[in-house]
Amino acid sequence: MPRFRGIKVGEIRDQATQRQKIVDPKRTVDPACMEALCVAQETGTLTAFDRFAAQQPQCGFGLTGICCRICVQGPCRITAKSDANKKGVCGASDYTIVGRNVARMIAGGAACHSEHGHHIAKTLLHIAEGKVKDYTITDTAKLRAVAETVGIDTTGRSDNEIAKSVALAALEDYHKVGDTPCTWLMSTITPGRRAKFTHCDIAPSTIDRAIVQIMTQTAMGMDADPVNIIFGALRTALADYTGMHIATDLSDIVFGTPRPVVTEANLGVLDPEYVNIATHGHNPTLSEMVVQAARALEPEAKRAQAKGIKVVGICCTGNELLMRKGVALAGNQATQELAIMTGVLDAMIVDIQCIMPGLKPLSECFHTRFITTSEQAKIPASYHFDFREENALEIAKDMVRLAIEGYKSRDQSKIKVSKHKSRVVAGWSFEAMKDLFAGLNPDRPVKVLTDAIVEGKIRGVCLFAGCNNLRIPQDESHLTIAKTLAANDVFMLATGCAAGAFAKAGLMSSAAVDAYAGEGLKSFLKDLEAKADLGHELPLIFHMGSCVDNVRAFDLCVAMALELGVDIPKVPFAASAPEDMHEKAVSIGSWCVAMGLPVHVGVVPPIEGSELIYGLVTQIAHDVYGGHFMFEQDPKRAAELIIEALDYRTWKLGVHRYASKKYETTLAVNW
């Protein structure tokens, strides 16, 4: 068995592979989206799919990351035409330029997730201080569990007192005096990772500092050392992890920790007889209020001759509502415009992130009220409601009334309702997963999973995360890789728009278990199902939530490591972002690598312009942190790489366990 298999240094993917796919007329494998795209074509309506085609061919310098615009002497583009062209005006080499660009992408991703977490932390603080009337602490057990994890005393203290301490501790991870590492990072990882991050000096002291530090480090005339830049960027990626964990923990405290729910997904969830409202974005602070407001205003909708009000979700705020409330999911990232094209979407209410500016002009071709709500995400000519927690429910009601008004002005000639929707079993927080495993082993629930791997029943765990990317057909890579892994007995988790792809395609149902799971995975799931008292079946892929909820999956990975008595790099656990698009996906992938995971990425971020950077993230990162990137656009080959990575870990774990037993030594710590 080689040390580890994967793409070797210098074996960089040819951009031609990406370009070929661009002209592929099959731009989605989702039948509901294909129908909507056909309507767009017939009516001459432009969508992101058309705009992507119009952008071709895209700039090769940008695609490979060797265009520098960091100072106004640029853009400097690196070519091999002459010695002078091999460096930027200041003398920056390809590895410096590529490294700086990707580091700044990671900073962008970390900022987005962390700002989201900061918002929730402020909400929790305001709840604890009695400053907001429409929010409350829903999950006191989670509040106390989080407090204990981060070292806050709970004895004899009221929920509000603990909540205030938790919120302030979270906010200290954003800005504080002193250099102690972020609490949420250091209290949620393995001892091995704590030691590694301390030794390599990449544990951020605060999230804000980490972002400021990397922006400074990558400015003109600063760091030119590719290793220093990339490992500095990992500190920012760990700040991203910190902000995500805060967002998930505190959202659970305020809105409840998800438990298994049954719902539906895809454009067919829009019901022409109801007032349909799509919530889109990421922050549950808004969407939870929209759900409440919609319930309160049912009578007004009925007076408008509708049967009621149907709230559906898009992207990650959709995942948040789906996980906690069982709200149906209309679609993932590339579906957002297509939902409007059904002609029955009466309002789209958006908060932050992944919201295409193209939604507003498209909504003007229909009756859809397009409503922005964040001071950080305004789109010209939209309805804008300045959403504030102090009077959240009242504002949400005003938005719902606008949707009812929209319902009354529907153009019947433009209605093209989809019949496509799938059953979804979701709601798998880490707590819900532990409860599920506890059916077979109440004392050590995670041992059920690790035993199944050690005994060879399943080959490991794969977390699917990430977006849609129009560079490849929507959802195709997600579905192909997942079906291949299922047949090869890999236990699968999903978040974000990857989860959306699986939900729409019916892979979060028991029918998918029967259709796609290999014998080992099938019997593992059936054993769990027999002991679970859920009242419904188990899915093939377990939905763990939105983008920030990738930390739920990582909590499971940490629990597996602790159960096995090893550090993360030995756990048969992989991550895959088959259709990554956002800077946030680059950031998540990077902290997963620092945490010690093999990470497959389907659309190569702009790093191919430097062999050195490419080798650093695919090989050297593994030597130092135990995790590495695997770039592969072909989904079949990608599935092989993920299985190889899992098998390698299981094999090495077995060898080390055997040796430790035979020679009566402690388990080897190396990977």
Ligand code: SF4
């Ligand atoms: Fe060009 Fe250097 Fe300025 Fe970048 S920092 S734009 S490489 S001169």
Ligand code: MSK
């Ligand atoms: S919404 S970051 S497209 S997962 Fe979280 Fe989807 Fe990616 Fe946005």
